[in-house]
Amino acid sequence: MTSTTFSTPAALRRTVRGIALTYRLPAEDRARIVLSLSETAAAALNAGRPVTLTATNEAGEDGADRLTLALTLPRQDSRVVVTDELPLPGEAGADGTVVWRVPLPTARAPLATVVPQATRAGRAAAAAPRGAEADVALLEEELRAALARADRLADQHRKLKHELAETNSGVLALYVQLEERDEELRKAHGRTLRSLEDALRPRPLHVDGLDLAVHYAPASDETPTGGDLYDWFTLPDGTVHITIVDALGHGITSTRTALTVTHAVRTLALEGHSLGTIVARTDEILAPFDQSVMATLQLVHLNPATGELSLANGSHPPALHLRADGSAEFLEVRGRGVGFPLPGSERVLTTTLGHDDLLLLYTDGLTESRRDPREGERRLVSTARRHRSRPTAELPGVIARDMLAGALHEDDTLALAVRFRSPCQEPGHDPG
Structure with a gap:
């Protein structure tokens, strides 16, 4: 020491x-x-x-x-x-x-x-x-050592950056592949569900004196099925029956509920039950099997020869009657839907469609995409008037597109249009 x-x-x-x-x-x-x-x-x-x-x-x-x-x-x-x-x-x-x-x-x-x-x-x-020369020599040696170390570290840093870039590139490529694959699976899943849902929907209905068209859009492409469903068929006496159902929720569960309700309504209608009793009777039939079923619905009977229309309602938005002269009326009927307290339609509304009159049935996703449903109904009237001269086949889709522009929230949307023709008119013909 x-x-x-x-x-x-x-x-x-x-x-x-x-x-x-x-x-x-x-x-x-x-x-x-x-x-x-x-x-x-x-x-x-x-x-x-x-x-x-x-x-x-x-x-x-x-x-x-x-x-x-x-x-x-x-x-x-x-x-x-x-x-x-x-x-x-x-x-x-x-x-x-x-x-x-x-x-x-x-x-x-x-x-x-x-x-x-x-x-x-x-x-x-x-x-x-x-000596000065010796000190300088030692300092230069130490400086060379420091520079050599710095060079080694810089080289290692470059190599690490290169390896990291290659790793990131590989991870990014893998991520892109996974995203593409996931997107393909989502689309395939959506197509499958949409195909199944389309298969469950009724076939196009061709009736002399009536033009019918429908538009459906899910709340999101991620869930191509939903609780908005319709059914139409001809009763033995020639009357056209139309059901509009909006089941609570989204996705497959709500689709199942909507199907259950429409099938029950179809059975009751074909058995001859009066229109005013079907909503309550549907709830009575389904309640013992599934207490979770909850849906609004609207039922229409339309005589294609005379234009006579009857309508029952269970908590559903009112139908819009747009006359050929441009005047409009919402067909209001009080009632409570399936799964609601005291289910049933309080009355049956009757009216008559004139030649070239339009009847627009829809679910709440069409008018309640903004804060005020009443404002949505006013927009619906103006939108239907603006497009009423279009071919019936285009009408529901065009109205839905305009109504949902700038929507504050997404919901399943269904719009169904019926145009009444006098018996002398060819079905499907639009004047002008």
């Missing part, structure tokens, strides 16, 4: 560099230890307060040799030492000493000969300044 007191930064640097050379520390480690000790002692030495350096060569707990450098500072300087910011952090003690323990290279001179050399080198460096 050797201790030396220093009064100038230059003398301290030369001594530390001499000790590092004696112990054959790599140039990079040598630069770190020289910079760390000189920065730690700078405040004291620049203020004219000497510091003491003690060098010790000892074996660590793991048996490996290491160089211990202990720098003792004046008391007033030891309180502000921050070792974490140094190139090689040391351990600050309470007595004003900062200690560095540096592992020594394995390939070096025997311990017995190195310690005297280190002592002599330290004393010589302190007593006589090293």
Whole structure:
């Protein structure tokens, strides 16, 4: 162990560099230890307060040799030492000493000969300044080591960035493939569900004296099925029966509910039950089997020869009667739907359609896409008037498109149009 007191930064640097050379520390480690000790002692030495350096060569707990450098500072300087910011952090003690323990290279001179050399080198460096050329050479060596390390790190950084870019590219490509595959599966799933739902919907109905058309759109492409459903068929006496159902909820469950209700209504209508009793009777039949069934519905009987119309309602939006002269009327009938308290239609409304009159049946998704349903009904009247001259086949889709433009929320939407023709008119013919 050797201790030396220093009064100038230059003398301290030369001594530390001499000790590092004696112990054959790599140039990079040598630069770190020289910079760390000189920065730690700078405040004291620049203020004219000497510091003491003690060098010790000892074996660590793991048996490996290491160089211990202990720098003792004046008391007033030891309180502000921050070792974490140094190139090689040391351990600050309470007595004003900062200690560095540096592992020594394995390939070096025997311990017995190195310690005297280190002592002599330290004393010589302190007593006589090293030549300028030698100092420059050592500084250049240390600089080359630092630059080489920086180059290695930069090269490793470039390689890591390249590997990361390739990894990200691969992950992105895989993500795109998964997204495309997921989209294909969603579309296939949607097509399958839509095909199944279309298969469950009634076939087109062709009746002399009537033009009929329907439009359906789900709340989202993600759920191509919904609770809005319709049914139409001809009764034995030639009367056309139309059912509009809006089951609670969305998706397959609501579709099942709507199908259950429409099938029950069809059975009751074909059995001859009066229109005014069918809503209540449907609830009476279904309630024992499924207490969760809840749906609004509207039932229409229309005589294609005379235009006589009867309408029953269970909590459903009113039908719109748009006459050929442009006047409009909502056919209001109070009632409560299937699954509601006291289900049934309170009365049966009767009226007569004139030649080229339109009857528009729909679900609430058409008029309640905005905050005010009454405002939606007013828009429906103006929209139907604007497009009433279009072919009947186009009418429901065009009206739905205009009504849902700028909708505040999405819902299943169903629109069904019936245009009455006098018996002398060819079915499906639109004047003008």
